[in-house]
Amino acid sequence: MTRIIDSALDCKLLHSGPTQDESTLVLLRSKIFAIAKRLGISDLRREDILLVAAELATNNIKHANGRGMIQVWQQPGPVLDILSLDYGPGIADIAQAEQDGFSTANTFGKGLGAIRRLSDESYFYSQHNGSGPVTKWSGTVFLARFHLAADKSGVLGNDIGMFSRSLSDTRHNGDRIYLQKKDGRLRWLHLDGLGHGAEAQSATANLASHVDHPEGLEAILAGVDRQLVPTRGAVAAVCEIDTARRDLQLLGVGDMHARIFEKDEMQYVSFAPGILGREHRATSPFRATLGQRSVVVTASDGIRRNWDTGNFVGLFNQHPQLIAYTLGNIMGRVSDDQSICVSVVGK
Template sequence: MGDESRVGEARRHAALLAEECGLDDVASGRLALVVTELATNLVRHAIEGRLLLAPHRARQVVEVIAIDQGPGIADVERCMGDGYSTGGTPGTGLGAVRRLADHFDLHSSVPGGTLAVARVGGGAASDAAQAGAISVAAAGEQVCGDGWAFALDGDRAAMIVADGLGHGPDAAEASAAALETFGEDPLASPRVLLERVHRSLRRTRGAAVMLLQADAAAGVVRSAGAGNVVGRLVSGVSDRTLLCQHGTAGVTIRTPEEISTPWPHHALLVVCSDGIETRWKAQTLAPLLSRDPALAAAVLMRDHCRGRDDATVAVLRRKD
C-alpha cells in the first residue's frame, strides 16, 4: 500500500469479490468500510504494508488480511475501542472493523508490526479445527503457481498444499489439477489421494504436493506427499516436522507412504511451500496458538518469505 489511491483500488476490488461471493448490499457495504479502514491504516501508519483480499465462494465469505512490518501498536486495547481513530478515517478505527466484520482478529508487537484478519459473510462453524492460508505469486507473475485447499467435517479435517514446478500459468495449471482431484474426495486417505493426484498431474509439468488428514477425536494426523513441501506440528510444548518423500507428483514418485503423527491439543498444523524458509523458530507462533490461524500464516509470510518464488503457508488449528 504505497499511497492513498491504493485505498480506492482495494475498495473497488472488494466490491467485485463481494459480487462473486453473493454478498447482499448490506454485507458489501460493511466490507467496503472494513477494507477502507485497514487499507488507510497501512498507507498512513505502516512500514511495508500489504493488504490481501480473497473470496471464499462456497462459503460466501470475503477475507481481508492486513500485514505490516512496523511500527506496531503499543496499546491494542485502546486502539480497539470503538470510535478510536488516529487518522480520521470513515470507519472511525479498528473498533469499527471489529464491529462490522463477521469475524475479526488482530495481533501486534512493537516494533515487529501488526497483523489483522477480517471476514465478511458466512456463518459460525462448529468444526473441531479452524483453517487459514495465504498464497502469493512470485515477483512479476500475475498468477500463483501454488495452491491450497481445506475440507472441514466435524472432528476431521483435510488439507492439501501443491507447488507447481516453476511458476507462472503452467505451474498454476498443475496445482489447480491437484486441488481439483483433492476436492473430489478430500477425506480419503492421504496415501490414496497422493496416488490419484499423481495420475491427474501426468498431463501437466507436475507439482510438489503434501496431503494431510487430521482427526481430533483420535488425536492423530496422517500425511503423505512428494517433493519439497514441508509440514510442522507446533504446540506450546512440541515441534514436529512432517516431510514428504522424494519425487514430483505427475512425473515420478515412489509408492506413496502414509505417516501418522500425534496431534496435540491446541496445536497448529503448518504446511509451507518452498517459497517459505524452513528454519523458522516454533516460538514465532507461540503468541498465536489460540488465535485465528490466518494470523500464523501471515506472520510466517511476512517474516520468512524467500521473495523469489511463489509462496504458500496453510495452517490448521485444533480448537480443543
C-alpha cells in the first residue's frame, strides 16, 4: 500500500511564540537548538535555520511593532518550516519589496535575499491595510522551508498544504487528516472528532486504511461510519482528485466545510448533517471538473467560515502550505481544535 500521510504524525507545531521584543530572539534560539537536537539536524544546517528565524523575528519587531508570531512546524518529508506572520500594515508594493537590497520601514530589505538564499524554499504574501467595503487582515506572511533529508520523495511538494493544531496546543488533537497520492490520484480523509481532548483524538485514530479503499468515496465513509460506532463519533469530509483528468469528488457528513477557488471566484460546498458513528443523513458526492488552476480547501469547524477571496486578496495564488498556515492562524477558533487541508491542481 502506498504510504498514507497522517497529520498526527507528519504535521506538528513544534513552537509558536509572539514577537514582541528582543527577548523573543533568546527564546527562539533556545527552542530551535532543542528542536535541531531532537531531529538530528547538523550544526551547519541548524545555524542556517537560526539565522532565518532571527531575521524573520527581527522584522516582525521592527516593522509590525511586535504584533506578530514565529512558528516552527514539522511537515512530511521530513520538512522543517519557519513561519512568520504579523498583523502590521503590510507591504504596498510587493514587487519592489522583493528586490534584494530594497528597504523601507515596511519591507524585509536585505534580509529577504538572505532568507531566500539560506532556505531550500521560501514563499511570501502580504496584504496592505486600507479602507474598503470588505474587512481584510493586513500584514505579512513569510514561509522559509528546510528539507531535512537528501531524499525528497516524501515531500508533499507544491500541490498540498496542511495545518493541524490542537485546542490550547495540548497533546490531544481530535482533528486528523489522512492523505495519499497514488496512481495519479490524490485522496484525503479529513476528520473532526466530537468535542476535543483524548476521546476526540481516540475516535479519529486508526482510520488511515480507509483512504486506500478500492471503491468510491461512499464506501470510504461507510467504513469510517462503522468503525466509529464504539466511539463518541466524528464528522468528516473525503476528497478525491484525478489530477490527469482534473475530476474532483467531495463527500462529507457533519460540520465540515469545503471551498473551491477558480478564476478569482470561490465556491462553497456543504455536507449532509449528522455524525459518523451515530446518526446522519444519506449523502452523495459533489462532482466537478477543475479548470487550469484550482485550489480545493477542506476545513474543520475550528476554522471560521466568514472569509472569501475579498478578505485575502491574492492569497489563493500562493503555495498551498502558505495558504493553509495563513488561514489556520488568522481564521482559527481559540475554542476548538483547528485543521485545514489545501490542494492546488494545475499552475
